[in-house]
Amino acid sequence: MPTFLHTADWQMGRAFSRFETEDGAALVEARFEAIERIARLANEHQCDAVLVAGDVFDAQIVADRTIRRVFNAIKAFTGPWVMLPGNHDAALVESVWTRAKRLGAVPENVHLALEPGIIRLEPQGLAILCAPLTQRNTYSDLTEIFNTWETPERLIRVGLAHGSVQGVLPDDIDSANPILPNRAEAARLDYLALGDWHGTKQIDERTWYSGTPEPERFRNNGAGYALIVDVPGPGELPKVTPLETARYQWHQWRETLTVESDLDQMLERLQALPESSVVDLRLEGSVTLAGEEKLINALSVAEARFRSIQCDRSGLQLEPTDEDIAALKADGYVGEVIEHLRTQQKDGDAEVARDALAILAGLLKDRKLEASE
Numbered sequence: 001m002p003t004f005l006h007t008a009d010w011q012m013g014r015a016f017s018r019f020e021t022e023d024g025a026a027l028v029e030a031r032f033e034a035i036e037r038i039a040r041l042a043n044e045h046q047c048d049a050v051l052v053a054g055d056v057f058d059a060q061i062v063a064d065r066t067i068r069r070v071f072n073a074i075k076a077f078t079g080p081w082v083m084l085p086g087n088h089d090a091a092l093v094e095s096v097w098t099r100a101k102r103l104g105a106v107p108e109n110v111h112l113a114l115e116p117g118i119i120r121l122e123p124q125g126l127a128i129l130c131a132p133l134t135q136r137n138t139y140s141d142l143t144e145i146f147n148t149w150e151t152p153e154r155l156i157r158v159g160l161a162h163g164s165v166q167g168v169l170p171d172d173i174d175s176a177n178p179i180l181p182n183r184a185e186a187a188r189l190d191y192l193a194l195g196d197w198h199g200t201k202q203i204d205e206r207t208w209y210s211g212t213p214e215p216e217r218f219r220n221n222g223a224g225y226a227l228i229v230d231v232p233g234p235g236e237l238p239k240v241t242p243l244e245t246a247r248y249q250w251h252q253w254r255e256t257l258t259v260e261s262d263l264d265q266m267l268e269r270l271q272a273l274p275e276s277s278v279v280d281l282r283l284e285g286s287v288t289l290a291g292e293e294k295l296i297n298a299l300s301v302a303e304a305r306f307r308s309i310q311c312d313r314s315g316l317q318l319e320p321t322d323e324d325i326a327a328l329k330a331d332g333y334v335g336e337v338i339e340h341l342r343t344q345q346k347d348g349d350a351e352v353a354r355d356a357l358a359i360l361a362g363l364l365k366d367r368k369l370e371a372s373e
Contacts, residue, residue, distance in 0.1 A: 002125045002156050005042045006227040007245075008053035008195025009212040010035060011088065012070050013062030016216075023308040027216070027278070030247045032073050034214040037245050038226050039076035045228050045243075048124035049079055053195030053210065054086025054133065054162030057096045064103060067096065071105045080121050081110045082128050086162035086195055087177060090133040091115065113160065116142070118149055127151035129189070131161040137176050138163075144180070146187035156231045159184065159192040165203050183207070190231050191238045200225045200242050213245040218252035218280050248307055250278045257285035257316065267298045277306045284315035292318055 012031060016024035042050050056070065074081060085091040091114040100106050111119050113130035120127050129149055131142040143161045151157050163177030177196065184192040184206040192207040199221030200211040208227055215223040224246025230239040251273060257263050262285070273279065279302070287295060295313075302309045 001230060001232050002048050003045060003228065003230045004049045004051055004124075004126065004158070005038065005045070005047045006051050006053065006191075006193040006208065006210045006229055007038055007213055008162070008193075008210045009055045009086070009198050010052070010070070011055055011058040011212065011216060013066045014058040014216060019308055019310075023278075026307060027248065031214045031216075032069055033247060034245050035070065035073035036076065038213060039074050041226060041228070041243055041245070042077040042079065047077070047079065047228070049121055049126060049128075050074075050077060050081045051128065051158070051160055051193050052081065052083045053160055053193045054084045055088045055195055056083055056086075057089040059088060060090075060092065060096045062096060064099075067100045067103060068105045071100070071107055071110065074110070075107070078109060080124065081107075082113060082119055082121075082130070082160060083110060084113045084130055084160050084162060084195070085132040085134070087133055087136045090136050092134065116145060118151060120151075120155065122155070125154070125156055127155040127157050129157065129159045129187070131159070133162055133177060139176055139178070141178050141180055141183075143183045143187065143192075146183065146189065149187075153234060156190045156234060157188060158231075159187060159189045161192065162195040164196060165194070165207070168203055169197055169201075190234060190236070191229055193227075193229075197221075199223050200227070202240070205237055208240055215246055215248065215250045215278075218250050224249075248276050248278050249274060250280075252280040254282050255284070257283060257287050257291075260288070260291060263287060263291050263295060267294070270298065270302060273306070275305055275307075277309075279306055279309040281309070281311040282315065283311065283313050286317040286319040289318060289320045 010031065014031070016027045019027065038050065085095070085097060089096050091097060097112055097114055106112065113119060113132050116131055118127055118129055129146045131146070133142070142163070143159060146159050161179060163179045165179045165181050168181055179194070180186065181203065183189070184204065189206060194207065194209045197209040198212045198217065199209065199219065201209040201222065203209070210227045211221070211223045211225055213224065213226055224244060225242040226245050228241040228243060255266050257266070299309065299311055
């Protein structure tokens with residue numbers, strides 16, 4: 001009973017420029033750790049092979065060091081690896097793959113599927129039907145040729161491809177590269193291992209996307225897994241088991257704060273997240289001065305606790321209550337300025353007015369503390 005591991009969309013060489021330098025470097029390193037984790041899982045589950053369904057690399061132009069580190073990261077599993085070019089690392093005449101070969105970085109147990117064909121892994125009982133991308137985008141189904149390829153009846157027949165199953169996936173995935181929804185049935189495949197969709201997704205009983213092993217986007221699509229596939233025998237249904245591989249969890253929240261309890265509930269949810277979180281917050285609505293102080297303190301704690309947290313507060317207005325103003329002893333002219341800034345938040349300079357109001361409140365609070373001391 002052959003057992004293999006299905007993975008895809010490693011996107012090695014991807015930069016995380018939107019993050020702080022330290023955080024971006026950690027996210028890059030996590031992707032190498034995910035490959036090492038995949039190799040260990042392949043050993044633990046006594047896999048006969050590892051199949052990588054495209055986009056090992058994020059681009060054709062990646063550093064030589066990145067290429068070498070990718071192949072170093074897989075060394076724990078000494079069985080066969082089959083790597084398929086995807087849309088990001090297509091098998092062009094001159095590509096990241098030809099460069100990897102020139103560098104001598106590709107181990108002997110790695111089979112590069114740089115052209116359409118069948119890779120027979122006879123000792124493992126597998127015939128891998130490969131449909132690599134030889135250009136970034138195609139508009140014909142490259143897996144159609146699977147229908148015509150014959151394989152020995154004793155071998156498990158596995159398709160390996162990278163693209164979009166038509167009529168099933170959203171329209172905004174990375175590439176066109178259409179794949180017929182019933183390709184596994186039409187081509188008599190025991191299993192069809194797909195890449196391109198970055199989340200784990202079952203298409204039918206024999207067709208799966210493994211998704212990327214380490215999330216790299218704020219999408220709730222089930223990223224961060226690899227698939228262990230057991231096929232009892234030719235023609236029998238596979239058993240597919242998702243295994244978690246992700247180090248970091250990505251969370252994107254869009255929150256509208258209206259009353260004090262909204263802020264309290266959001267901060268409770270934030271506190272409940274694990275330390276391995278990458279958080280993107282966008283806040284709208286309004287908050288009191290006391291609420292703003294509570295929010296700033298909570299964000300400061302979260303910055304030290306999480307891998308990364310970014311918070312866009314440009315849509316959040318400061319609405320000082322009468323109690324806020326009384327506590328600051330902001331009467332007379334200062335009180336008029338506060339009221340003016342409150343009004344100005346509703347105009348074109350809303351973000352500037354909000355920041356000015358926050359600064360003024362901070363100054364008044366500091367002055368009050370100094371006076372009490």
